[in-house]
Amino acid sequence: MKAVLYEAPKSISFRDVPDPAVDTDTILIKVSYSFICATDIKTYRQGHPHIVPPTILGHEFSGIVESVGSDVESFSVGDCVTGSPFINCGTCESCFRGRPEVCSARKFPSNGAFAERIAMTNEYAKLGLFTVRPTFLRQAALSEPVACVLNSARSFNPRPGESVLVVGAGFMGVLNALVLKTVFGVRAYITDTNTERLKLPASLGIEIVEDTEKLSGFFNAIILTPPIPELIIRYQSHVLPFGHLVLFGGYAKGTKALFDPNMVHYTGSKIVGTSGFSPFDFKTAVNLITDGAIDLNVFMTNMYEFSSSEFQKAFIDAMDGRALKAGFIL
Structure with a gap:
């Protein structure tokens, strides 16, 4: 599959990488939309303590379920979904204190969202994958930043x-x-x-x-x-x-x-x-978007094809401020 690989600070490339591994408890998602976040830009410019290269960047996305393992019951092929970029462990000190947004043992999907596919285990999906109506599929890709705002508001x-x-x-x-x-x-x-x-x-x-x-x-x-x-x-x-x-x-x-x-x-x-979000924040964000309570289409004026040339243009436009929010159509 095609993906954006972060290799080191100031070094990213658009290349072919293996598809995510799948098993009987795996949900494989074909990414439809993904957006560049300030964290992606910061990681590219100076690195990130929690993002170790080589890895695929991107964490704001939505897509369509492409396949499900035989042990998966809650999702079906063809479901429109959006996913959380991490879930909390539920057992660390922060989670016990009711602050999962600063969990010290987060769990992650198979790879970042600047890729044609992303996989999640059934266990991960219970907290981190949500179905959405097709008409809200593109807006639902921005559930994560909305969740961060909701977490901030709770403060x-x-x-x-x-x-x-x-x-x-x-x-x-x-x-x-x-x-x-x-x-x-x-x-x-x-x-x-x-x-x-x-x-x-x-x-x-x-x-x-x-x-x-x-x-x-x-x-x-x-x-x-x-x-x-x-x-x-x-x-x-x-x-x-x-x-x-x-x-x-x-x-x-x-x-x-x-x-x-x-x-x-x-x-x-x-x-x-304030930093991050809780599972409740993410679920609330998805509900607000798919209920039409907030309209995020105003942020979707800078969309790019997911190709080598367009990926570079999108990153440059995002870094230079020419695009308020740059996103990919896959």
Whole structure:
């Protein structure tokens, strides 16, 4: 099968690799759509502590079940599905404490989603594979980033009518604001130093904050999507008492940042981090998408064929910011 193989930082190739191995308990999926994530770009640029080359990148996908082993009962050939890029072990300390999103012994499918096929065991599929209606197959490929947003929201429990400012109008920033506005009923605001990137969220009814240098308002929560440490102390003073400053983006190893401890002490405001998602978050994301509660078609304007030349173009467009969200049609 054709696949994108990550060989080392700044070294990826489009090549033929063996199909995933199958057994009596295996579900083999023909990938229909997959999307490039910021983690894929970061891995390409500088490596990733949990992604060891050589390996196939990609973890946002949907597809159609191509074959099932004789021991598989819950899925059938022809099912439209989307899958979680990992499931939690259920036995480590984090899982026992009810925080599966930081499980220390995650389990993974056969390979990444930048490939024509991906396989899961029946055991994996019980937690990590979901059927979707055919009309939502492409949107369902973005279940994982929606799940990450839902996990982030649980860190500050937004209520209808509360104000939330999202800093950064990249894909995850706009998705945060859209989900918070649509699903949680908050007053969603967004800001970015690149005013061109604010056109899409404005068209979605998200309120725009253009000049953050003159920012004078206060918010129940502020979500920082860019991993820029200087933003922490800059926006901390705009969090309401008992509000939350949410560190959504992943910072480079060894990053240090300043914050005002008196604001935490005297106002009860919190600085919280969020990463990953739980199985419940992923299932909820799939339900929201397939019930039509959120429309993700606005992010699907940069789709590429899954070929050697188009794969390179997609990665370059994603890295250079020309594509808000780059995806492959397989």
